[in-house]
Amino acid sequence: MGSFFTRVRSGVVSRLPRHIPVAYKLGAIISLLLVGSMALLGAVILEQQRALLRAQMDTFGHSAVVQLAESSKELVLADDGLALEALIVNLVGSGAVLGAAVQDRSGRVLARAGRVPAGTQALAPGADAAVYRESIRFRDMTLGTAMVTLSQAGERRAVAATLRSILFTTLAVSLLGGAAAFAVGRHLSRPLHRLVEATRAIGAGDYHHRLPEARRDELGHLMRAFNRMALGLQEKSQVEGALSRYVSDGVAREILSNLDRLGLGGRQVEASVVFADMAGFTRLAETLPPDRVAGLLNTYFTYVSHIARHYRGSIDKFMGDGVMLVFGVTEDDPDHRFHAIASGVMLQSLVARLNRLRQAAGEPPVQFRVGVNSGPMLAGNMGAEDRLQYTVVGDAVNLAARLMAAAGPGEVLAPRDLCRHGDVRHRVRVQAHRDIPVRGKAEPVPTCRVAGLAPTCRQAMEARLTRLLGEETAA
Template sequence: MPVHVFSFAPVRVAARFFRGVPHSHLLGVCNPNHRSLSLLQLSVRDGACRGIELILRSVAGSKTTRTFSFRALLATVLLSLLGGTVAVLVALSTWTASRNFRDLTQTISQQTLARVEANVQQLLQKAVDQNRQFVQLLGTRTPTVTNFPTIVEYLADSLKAQPSLARLTLVLNPSGQFAEAERLANDQIVLQEGLSADRGDLSVNRWEWRESQRMTREVTSVPATKIRDDEGFLQARTTERSVWTPAYPWHDPGLEVRWGIRYATPIKNPAGGVWSVCGVSLTLAELNRYLRQLDGEVPGYVVVIESAPAGQPHRIIGHPDPGLVGQIVGLTNGATGQSMEDGVLKAYLSALLRDPGLLGVESRSSDFGREFKYNSTRYLGSFRRLKSPNDPPWILAMLMPLSEVAGGVAQNLRWAAVAAASFFVLAALAALALARRIAEPMRQLSNDARALSHLQFEASPRPLSRVREVRQLEQALGDARSSLRSFRKYVPADVVNSLLENGVEAALGGVNAQLTILFSDVVDFTHLAESVSSQQLVENLGEYLAAISTVIQQHAGTVDKFIGDGVMAFWGAPKPNPNHARDGCVAAWRLQQRLDELNREWTAQGQLAFPTRIGLNTGTVIVGNIGSDTRMNYTAMGDPVNVASRLESLNRTFGTRILLSEETRAAAGDALLTRPVARVAVKGSERGFVVHELLGLEAEADADARRLAALTIPAFQACDEGRWVESLELYEAVRKAFPRDGVTLAQIEFVATCQTGPSSDSTAVIRRMTAK
């Protein structure tokens, strides 16, 4: 069904902007031969041009309205594009998934092997640290058999302190005499001392060590060469550097066989040669426990293989199944261990050992992402070596069944296919609605213009239109927005918004309304202005007036005008506010608090401080547009306005900062803490009224403010009733408590003067102010 491209509201907005623009100029953007646009872009552009033409015809007053089925056109184009796009996406998703799957498996392998290596390094470092500590402890002292009792005690304490260590040994060179502490498989610690005996043998004394005590003694004999020429001790002594021994089985009498390694460190004589060799032995049980724990955390499992020199077998030294530790896994000539029970590892090594030197101890290579098959299941194998040349020649291998990882990828592909089909259906539906969106740039311009008419200057960011005229409209609206934003600073925003909401133009006139009016003024501003340059004064005054404006607006007030250093504001217009008196008083108190903070900051910076006086009054005034047809001001007029100004000035008489009329005090309710100051008649008025000082907010007032109010009230009441003697006594009591209180001092002077006058005159209690 043919549909109109634009709604009426955007058309009206666009018509205003396009009125007077040459028709041919606007239609110049609709050249169908523009080669740089795609078919979809041409369709969208053509629809926009038709919309512009429709606007122009409506502006020109044409009686015919063209319609067309743009939705069907877009649907056809989009469905064709979507069909090809979905096919490309499916192929691309499959290729990407395959690549991501390979990257994922390699990442898992690398990260897992890195974790295992970190654990291995932590285990090996314990042996390195123990030997380093032992060598540092000996220093330059030569260990002898006479030191053996002390040494074995130290070794036993070290074993007790470090459960991961299994055996600590010190062998003297060249005699082969030794001191040793060993932790058995049952966690029992035994001590051994091998001392020289006849015929080159060593007499070995063996004790159980419990609670730092030597218990049962056993004496055996062992050839000195067995200890002195042990592989690790011999290599450390001849190379004069620390070495790791190959893994070896560890036979504890009556206990299970353990596999372990030894780290041997020579203790050198400063004069040359080797005094002795110290060794730390570790069992591989801790490594196997970690691999078993890791087996449940990652897909696949990790094994640790000890690489051997040419002609010697590689051996499993770490496996989630401890029973496989020690099995031969292959020879460097390419033959795998026939008795190896781990079939997956055997299949992986068969693939690796096609390159005989790949696993050799001389090789430093690693391998990631090698696929192999075992029992119809595809696996991914990866291995890396320990990085440091000083580490044991260990290979960390990870074997990962691809099915454990590929399951998630396959599920993702299925979800992607479902999502693609759903997207295709939704896109087909969206194509039918896309015709409505062809007018989107104009709709956005209409919304911006409407927001601008309400002085809402925040425009949503969007790319500029490709249509030249639409872009010009966007730029014109932007210029208008900047201009009106500047203009708004001269007019209260609430006033203009009220006019816009009512849909009327500003006109002269006013209404009677009850408002609360505030006047503020800087104390001794003339003297302050003379103490600084005019430029500095303008800058400081700008900060001051900005702070006042902010606080007033935060409390629903309207800033009427700035009168030099003074400010006039009111509450209750243009928007009605039933709490105008309370909001005005709270704003005045918060304003003084904020100015106190700023004055401290300005004084610390060497700038001017602006002590401020405030007066507030509540009453019925005329509020509205006052002035002429060409220049007007939204303001309030009437006697209550004058009274508020007089109250501000009255602060000078009493040394106060905020004074309220009794009308304001009554209308504000119980939220304020005030005290009566005096009954006054301001200049130009015969009526006397009670003036109150704002001491704080009831919920926040401190004890001194409450006490001052409590002492002042009875003194004022006595004064207001003409009881001068009593009033004077009460005010003297206030002065005694608050010697510098300006209100009290002024009232004492006033009461003392009134004592000489006739007490029967009811007007005697009114202070008549002669200054504005």
């Protein structure tokens, strides 16, 4: 018996339509005749009002541009630009005229004021204006073109006022069926409230929120579409979270916001780059087990990541015992030059603090070499078609790597021009250093050794280091 009722219920459900339009649910309650008649009448009135206003506006616009063409005829012949400017300024200052211009027959603008399209182009979509043109003629010769731009705001306000009147009248007539419609509206508003709550949850980052899909009408389709969207956002969030573990947050945002343009190539940027590697790493790796070497690198690279974020930079790549940082690439940073140098100084100061702890624990000290440079470089996807890496390349990048190789343990080297830059020189302390020959350059590169930061900047850096070491110790 139970299976019989189950089959009957399944058969009834299978014969139900898969889509029940909302119009069918409202058809038995709301008087379609009243509402439809009022809507039709309102549409006719509204269209007549719009046509009348448009005709009036066209008449005014043609009159204004013809008058401008006639008034500017002699001025164009005399090439009297000052009088043309005065004529147009007076015209633009009147009523609904948003702009006006006079061009010669070659298209050169002789005088203009207000909003006027360039050449023969139209105004941008949504400009809420109309342009009227008229040739400036003297006898049988065309001297140029007059243009007048009129605002459509008055027309739109009049149409909106008419529409409001029609809607108010329709609403008053529709009150005949309002009582029943209210009851049905309350019934239909429940899923809408669920949609609003679900939308707020998604906006707050709760991508696990889902809606029931039991309805078989338009709202049911909307709920299913919403659930598919929430699932897609959840998957994208998971991908972004995983991606940000392998690349910097800025690079992850750059990649995810341009998924339709994932190809080789990039854009020219003015940015800064820092190269740092561990001096004597080969000897250190020979004396320590592999797991301790990996742990040592992970510890220092974690600190480097904190330093880069503090100075608005990002890690471009890890290279064995070295790291490459970029500043002003994935986000605009007008102070990227100082931030790059300060990150190198902060790294050396942090390494000095950690070395005191390591020596107290009987462990060998660790030292870094740092090279900094700034200049134009290409930022974008590099590599092969099937394997890309977002990075920066260019002569400025190569020079930073050469400076790192020339730096001694514990040193931060930078080109002399960078140290003397207006954004940098008052905030760093530098020492003269030798000119370094660089492969591919005809002349050696003058360099300087960055000894530290100015007192105010140094205090802020040391305070941040204290908090960072405290946070890491607590963690």
